[in-house]
Amino acid sequence: MSLNMGYAALLPEIALLAAAVLVLLGGSFLPRNRQVLTRWFSVAALVVSAAAGMAGVAGVPESIFSGTYALDTSTAVVRIVAPLATLVVVLIGRHEFIGSVRESETYALLLLATLGTVVIGGTIDLLVLVAGYLLASIPLYALIGLSRSGPAAEATLKTYLIGALFGVLLMAGVTLLTGLASTSSYEDMSEALSTAPVVAVAGGAVAVLIGLTFKAGAVPGHFWIPDASQASGIAVAAFVTTVPKIGALIALGRLIEIMPDSVDVPLLVAILAVVSMTVGNLAALAQKNVRRLLGWSTVSQVGYLLMPLAVITTSDGASAALLVYIGLYALTNLAIFAVVACFPHREELDDWAGVARAHPWLTGTLIVSALSLVGTPPTAVFIGKVAVFTVAWDGGMPWLVVAAAVNSVLSLVYYLRLFRPAFRPPAPVTAPADDDAPEASRGVKATAVILGAAVLSAGAAVAGIWLATLA
Amino acid sequence: MLSIILFFPVIVGAALALWRGLPARAAGLVWLAATLIDLALLIVLTFTADAGANGLKAEERVNWMPQLGSSYHLGVDGLSLPLLLLADVIFVVCAIWSLRESDRPRPQAALFLFLQTTCLGLFAAQDLILFFVFFDLSIVGMYFVIAGWGHGNPRRSALMFFIYTFLGSLALLLGFIGLYLGADPHTFDMVELSQRGAFTGSPVAAGFVLAAIVLGLAVKTPTFPFHSWLAPAHTDAPTIGSVVLASLLLKMGTYGFVRIAMPMLPDAWRSWAWVIVILGIVAVIFGALVALVQTNIKRMIAFTSINHMGYVILAVGAAGVVGRNTAEAQQLAIAGAVTQMVSHGLITGALFLLAGVFYDRTGSYDLGQYGGLAGPAPRFAGFFAVAAFASLGLPGFSGFIAEFQIFTGSIGTVPWALIALPGILITAVLFLRAFQRVFTGETKGLSVGFADLHLRETMALTVLMALVVLIGVVPGPLLAMIEPAAELLVGNLQP
Numbered sequence: 020m021s022l023n024m025g026y027a028a029l030l031p032e033i034a035l036l037a038a039a040v041l042v043l044l045g046g047s048f049l050p051r052n053r054q055v056l057t058r059w060f061s062v063a064a065l066v067v068s069a070a071a072g073m074a075g076v077a078g079v080p081e082s083i084f085s086g087t088y089a090l091d092t093s094t095a096v097v098r099i100v101a102p103l104a105t106l107v108v109v110l111i112g113r114h115e116f117i118g119s120v121r122e123s124e125t126y127a128l129l130l131l132a133t134l135g136t137v138v139i140g141g142t143i144d145l146l147v148l149v150a151g152y153l154l155a156s157i158p159l160y161a162l163i164g165l166s167r168s169g170p171a172a173e174a175t176l177k178t179y180l181i182g183a184l185f186g187v188l189l190m191a192g193v194t195l196l197t198g199l200a201s202t203s204s205y206e207d208m209s210e211a212l213s214t215a216p217v218v219a220v221a222g223g224a225v226a227v228l229i230g231l232t233f234k235a236g237a238v239p240g241h242f243w244i245p246d247a248s249q250a251s252g253i254a255v256a257a258f259v260t261t262v263p264k265i266g267a268l269i270a271l272g273r274l275i276e277i278m279p280d281s282v283d284v285p286l287l288v289a290i291l292a293v294v295s296m297t298v299g300n301l302a303a304l305a306q307k308n309v310r311r312l313l314g315w316s317t318v319s320q321v322g323y324l325l326m327p328l329a330v331i332t333t334s335d336g337a338s339a340a341l342l343v344y345i346g347l348y349a350l351t352n353l354a355i356f357a358v359v360a361c362f363p364h365r366e367e368l369d370d371w372a373g374v375a376r377a378h379p380w381l382t383g384t385l386i387v388s389a390l391s392l393v394g395t396p397p398t399a400v401f402i403g404k405v406a407v408f409t410v411a412w413d414g415g416m417p418w419l420v421v422a423a424a425v426n427s428v429l430s431l432v433y434y435l436r437l438f439r440p441a442f443r444p445p446a447p448v449t450a451p452a453d454d455d456a457p458e459a460s461r462g463v464k465a466t467a468v469i470l471g472a473a474v475l476s477a478g479a480a481v482a483g484i485w486l487a488t489l490a
Numbered sequence: 491m492l493s494i495i496l497f498f499p500v501i502v503g504a505a506l507a508l509w510r511g512l513p514a515r516a517a518g519l520v521w522l523a524a525t526l527i528d529l530a531l532l533i534v535l536t537f538t539a540d541a542g543a544n545g546l547k548a549e550e551r552v553n554w555m556p557q558l559g560s561s562y563h564l565g566v567d568g569l570s571l572p573l574l575l576l577a578d579v580i581f582v583v584c585a586i587w588s589l590r591e592s593d594r595p596r597p598q599a600a601l602f603l604f605l606q607t608t609c610l611g612l613f614a615a616q617d618l619i620l621f622f623v624f625f626d627l628s629i630v631g632m633y634f635v636i637a638g639w640g641h642g643n644p645r646r647s648a649l650m651f652f653i654y655t656f657l658g659s660l661a662l663l664l665g666f667i668g669l670y671l672g673a674d675p676h677t678f679d680m681v682e683l684s685q686r687g688a689f690t691g692s693p694v695a696a697g698f699v700l701a702a703i704v705l706g707l708a709v710k711t712p713t714f715p716f717h718s719w720l721a722p723a724h725t726d727a728p729t730i731g732s733v734v735l736a737s738l739l740l741k742m743g744t745y746g747f748v749r750i751a752m753p754m755l756p757d758a759w760r761s762w763a764w765v766i767v768i769l770g771i772v773a774v775i776f777g778a779l780v781a782l783v784q785t786n787i788k789r790m791i792a793f794t795s796i797n798h799m800g801y802v803i804l805a806v807g808a809a810g811v812v813g814r815n816t817a818e819a820q821q822l823a824i825a826g827a828v829t830q831m832v833s834h835g836l837i838t839g840a841l842f843l844l845a846g847v848f849y850d851r852t853g854s855y856d857l858g859q860y861g862g863l864a865g866p867a868p869r870f871a872g873f874f875a876v877a878a879f880a881s882l883g884l885p886g887f888s889g890f891i892a893e894f895q896i897f898t899g900s901i902g903t904v905p906w907a908l909i910a911l912p913g914i915l916i917t918a919v920l921f922l923r924a925f926q927r928v929f930t931g932e933t934k935g936l937s938v939g940f941a942d943l944h945l946r947e948t949m950a951l952t953v954l955m956a957l958v959v960l961i962g963v964v965p966g967p968l969l970a971m972i973e974p975a976a977e978l979l980v981g982n983l984q985p
Binding site for chain 2: 390393395396397401405406408409412413420421424425427428431432435439442
């Protein structure tokens with residue numbers, strides 16, 4: 020094992036960290052009406068980070084820093100997708116962030132949480148995983164509480180308690196596995212674990228996996244998602260339902276790959292997948308609040324994302340399918356939240372009456388994103404679904420595919436409910452006619468529409484991504 | 491060329507959708523012009539395109555997701571070309587019919603142009619993923635047609651339609667993934683799959699994959715017992731929505747049988763052909779009997795669709811039953827099935843247009859509220875009579891050619907397909923009874939003051955009925971188009 024201290028290779032992470040520190044410092048010196056500078060600085064840093072991540076795509080897969088950090092396709096994806104997703108969050112958070120009491124702090128928190136996600140996704144060492152977990156979690160608690168309302172406080176507390184509990188579980192698992200293998204590095208662990216006592220390995224593996232479900236927003240670590248999605252600011256909601264998942268799922272994939280055959284981890288993951296999608300879908304059916312519905316929808320989507328993880332050891336394309344789905348899901352979820360961000364006052368589904376007539380482009384984006392989450396071709400998530408269905412079947416779990424297909428039909432009901440009210444005639448008296456005018460700026464609307472167009476065209480464009488990951 | 495024909499409608503549609511200032515009348519004219527141009531292009535293609543190496547005309551192929559074994563692959567042959575022509579004709583008729591549409595004509599035209607692309611694309615696709623994309627998009631388009639322009643309880647019907655057919659499409663997707671994994675090397679290419687077949691060595695797996703595909707197609711067709719979405723969707727859809735649904739969307743299911751299920755899983759199809767035959771017979775009898783008791787004219791026509799699609803399913807099932815010297819009968823059955831798809835598309839399209847006239851004039855589909863309508867509306871009565879006779883399979887109309895072939899072919903391979911024969915009798919009874927009740931006798935009820943057909947309505951109906959009679963009297967060209975493909979298909983089925 021070479022030490023290989025490739026600091027230059029860590030440019031995407033360093034950019035995020037440096038930006039977070041600078042934004043925090045700069046924010047404390049800037050006057051209140053100049054805080055917006057930190058926003059543009061954060062945007063630039065995120066672009067730099069993603070660009071540096073893209074520049075690293077071409078390299079040969081290797082591990083650096085004594086085998087604690089992997090430079091491979093998965094890392095490349097999380098390095099590109101996470102900063103870009105955060106970038107979108109900053110863009111659609113215009114009304115939420117600009118001029119707020121904690122503007123620069125918000126950006127710093129977002130940058131740190133993004134960094135945590137990237138670290139979780141890139142690491143191949145359990146101890147670094149713990150550090151990344153904390154780095155990605157703690158900013159979330161603060162972000163959710165930013166809107167300072169009663170429900171937000173409740174959501175923060177809930178997230179914090181669940182996060183702490185699952186964090187402890189994760190650390191217990193890490194301790195156990197590290198002790199059993201007498202190393203914390205994935206590369207060396209696999210062999211040591213295959214000779215270790217099965218019960219202990221199983222306990223450690225389950226604890227680590229369950230611990231990470233908090234970040235992934237999968238059952239059983241999902242309880243905070245709907246509350247956080249409903250009570251926090253809209254842009255923050257978009258962030259917490261999208262970005263942490265990216266890193267957590269890639270980390271799960273790496274972990275499952277090194278688990279010995281003596282423990283049937285794939286089956287556990289498959290069951291978690293089915294439970295997540297079913298629970299998410301059933302709960303979403305009953306929701307009337309748009310963002311709560313979307314929160315449950317992300318729980319169900321994680322179920323589909325867990326499918327390739329269940330077969331990551333048995334099907335060749337599983338890793339690529341996971342990465343493709345993650346990217347397409349992030350795009351779609353951000354698009355739908357961007358539309359929601361254009362109408363911050365339309366909390367309930369019924370409030371959306373009349374939107375179709377007044378805002379045809381945004382309604383189009385809403386329809387396209389909702390259909391994408393259903394998995395209708397030719398939208399983005401359709402390709403993801405085909406990919407994960409194919410690998411799950413190929414990996415010897417056809418029952419999982421059938422369960423997922425049935426769940427997709429179930430999800431159809433509430434995704435259709437999402438845009439149906441938009442076509443209703445608006446209620447006559449409740450709101451003045453120009454109610455929509457101050458709601459959203461052109462920038463946010465344009466972001467939403469561009470994302471919608473991307474969701475629509477991603478189906479065809481994904482060929483490029485697919486080639487890049489498999490070739 | 492084929493791509494242009496495919497995407498021309500949706501491009502015009504997108505332009506219409508974005509051009510908010512366009513006057514309503516102009517939108518209708520643009521729509522009509524677009525459909526006419528598309529039809530003209532397709533006719534040119536029909537006569538000029540030469541068959542390529544795979545027996546496909548106007549073949550186009552571009553790598554799309556090579557790692558996934560999926561490509562943008564188009565091509566037409568004797569099975570798909572008649573349906574492409576049918577699709578373009580139906581959309582021309584819809585455009586004529588809607589020339590004076592008053593309810594949001596511009597978005598409606600855009601939506602129908604979008605639907606046109608999905609229909610054309612499905613029939614021209616030679617790649618399973620591409621096929622699936624168009625299959626699902628047609629559901630999305632129809633959902634908005636029903637939800638946006640329907641009457642009665644459109645939201646509920648649209649949702650039911652979407653959920654049912656989406657479930658079907660997912661079963662189909664599972665089947666497609668199965669086909670992909672069952673082929674060696676893995677591919678989604680329909681031409682390669684039909685040449686090699688998938689799962690040739692493993693009958694159990696092939697059986698499950700076939701079950702998934704048949705389920706998906708049966709929901710879309712629809713056939714008993716997966717038909718419950720059909721009646722509400724038809725009843726609540728706008729007139730031209732019903733036309734597209736019955737004439738084209740239902741064909742996607744039966745087309746899938748001859749294009750995908752039969753050639754790609756020949757062994758499994760032969761083993762399970764008797765199940766398909768029984769499904770077909772049940773659908774024939776069930777559809778006819780349920781149609782017999784309907785008083786709502788749209789529901790009645792919807793259930794006769796189940797009956798007529800049942801003939802197609804019977805035919806494709808019978809074609810899978812291989813015995814000694816049955817190749818010719820099998821070919822006849824397949825050719826009959828394809829002819830029936832075209833014929834049913836034309837006839838049912840006309841019937842739904844006629845049903846729409848009832849609703850336009852009085853707002854009621856209830857047969858019991860009319861009587862003696864031939865008096866105030868003689869042209870309407872005439873067209874209804876012709877369409878009804880065509881639908882019950884009288885010689886001289888396209889339905890007869892189709893059903894004659896289907897029965898000759900089916901009974902030639904499976905003698906007990908005779909059980910389905912009374913289906914024809916029952917449909918004859920129900921159409922004659924409906925005609926008697928509504929058009930003959932003393933003018934009463936809602937018939938009083940019923941306005942006869944307008945010029946555009948007459949034109950639209952004339953187009954359809956002329957084609958029905960033309961195919962009925964001169965079936966040669968159509969059959970000549972279908973038969974080589976049917977022969978190829980039957981050749982694939984031989985063990």
